[in-house]
Amino acid sequence: MSAKTLRIRLLLGLLASAQLMPAVAHAEPAPSAVRAPAEPVVPAVRAPAEPVVPAARVYAEGGVLAVRTGPGVHRPVVARLADGTALAPRCRVWGQELTGPLRRSPYWVRVDGGLVPDAFLAWAPGRGGMPPGLAWCADSGDPATARVAAGGSGLNLRSGPGTGHDRVGAAADGARLAVRCLVWGQAVGDRRRDRVWLRLDSGRYVAQAYVRWSPGPPRLPWCGQQPPRPLPGGARAFAQALAGPARAVARATGVPASVLLAQAADATGWGRSSSAYADHDLFRRGCGDGPGTIALGCRDGLRAYRSADDALLDQAQLLTSRYAAALAAVRDPDRLPAALARAGYGTPAQADHLATLIRRYDLHRYDR
Structure with a gap:
């Protein structure tokens, strides 16, 4: 065999071996295609x-546990579960914080038929509370x-x-x-x-x-x-629930507590607004210019707050920053809504309505 023939056979063998090798998983791009x-x-x-779907049981210390349409005790009851009832939780919801026999918790859990509070659930052995991975x-x-x-x-x-x-x-x-x-x-x-x-x-x-x-x-x-907190129904209960923080804000800003309470009552229908419950938005403040320096963020076009206290403070700062002249000129809470309307905050009809609320429900008491 000649040397030339030997070289040809060796070359053919190398080519055949290359065809039998496995393909490369991914090739490097050409230098021109590489981007920094x-x-x-x-x-x-x-x-x-x-996540693994956990198991839980009702822990009501011999009582029964209400199943509700939403995450709060103000929501309608659709069923009642006996103590020890086995449950297959599907997912969790952020809601009213409750204290149960085992823990204090703001979470509610969806089961067949509605929502039950985590505070009254005993989870599978080895778990001290609701699994963090629950969807x-x-x-x-x-x-x-x-x-x-x-x-x-x-x-x-x-x-x-x-x-x-x-x-x-x-x-x-x-x-x-x-x-x-x-x-x-x-x-x-x-x-x-x-x-x-x-x-x-x-x-x-x-x-x-x-x-x-x-x-x-x-x-x-x-x-x-802070977890959602349902505001009590009725004018007197609503005002009393917010009187403490309204007075504190009044002392810090000079805006009368009675005016803040009347504005909150008017904006939320005495606390019936869903935004007032879920995001502590007592005044339905819009987010056209963002959440400002006090609110946590914007949801559905409205400001979301850490607490009702922050909502009151944000409203008072709005009034003191944009309508300082009206606040300085008028000290009487009955006349202040009209002065604010003349300065551009609301309409005269709305001002009359606020003044009526202040007088009818004796909101002056919270200014003293």
Whole structure:
């Protein structure tokens, strides 16, 4: 065999061997196609495991537990469960905080037929309370799942609600997220600018603009927000429930407590408004210019507050900042609504209505 023939056979053997080798999983892009990354590569964070549906039993110390249409004792009762009844919780809702035999809790749990308070549930052995991984409830009552929706890219996890905060991890597109609460932060988003960020159970933050909920978003609490507190029905009970913080705000700002109470009663129908219950919004303050310096954020076009106290303070600061001349000129609470209307706050008819509320329900008593 000639040397030339040997070289040809060796070359054919090498080509055959290359065809039998496994294909490369992914090829590096051509140098011209490589783009410099906008941000340094951040280690990915393992997505939380799919939650396991927990089991629970009614713990009512021999009594019965009411099943309600909503997360508060002011909501109608649709059924009653005997002590020890086994339950299959589906998801959780943020609601009125109750104290039960085992714990104090602001969470309510959806079961067949309605909602029951976590404060009266004994969870599966080994659990001291409601499992943190229990899904939030969508408006439909079904468990809601949050997943990264970044158009095929990963999503940075931040130490705070904005891109100026440190990158502390990343989540792959489609990864499930364990969300704890809402935070107002930097406006981000490709198609829609959104200033709401989500704080995860891990303490990290992601932009809501890149998160999608299935089958729909739940009504999440704002981080640091006090649990919803139903306001008592009736004019006298409503005013007495808010008298303490209204007086404190009056001392700090000079706005009469009676005027604040009348405005809150008028805006919420003496506390019957759902926004007054869920987000402590006593005055239905709009968010056209954002939440300001006191509110936690904006929901459905209205300001959301940490507490009713903060709502009263925000309203008083609005009056003192924009209508200081009217407040300085008129000290009589009966005449102050009309002075505010002349300065641009409300209409004369609304001012007459507020003055009537102050007199009819003797709201002057809270100015003394």
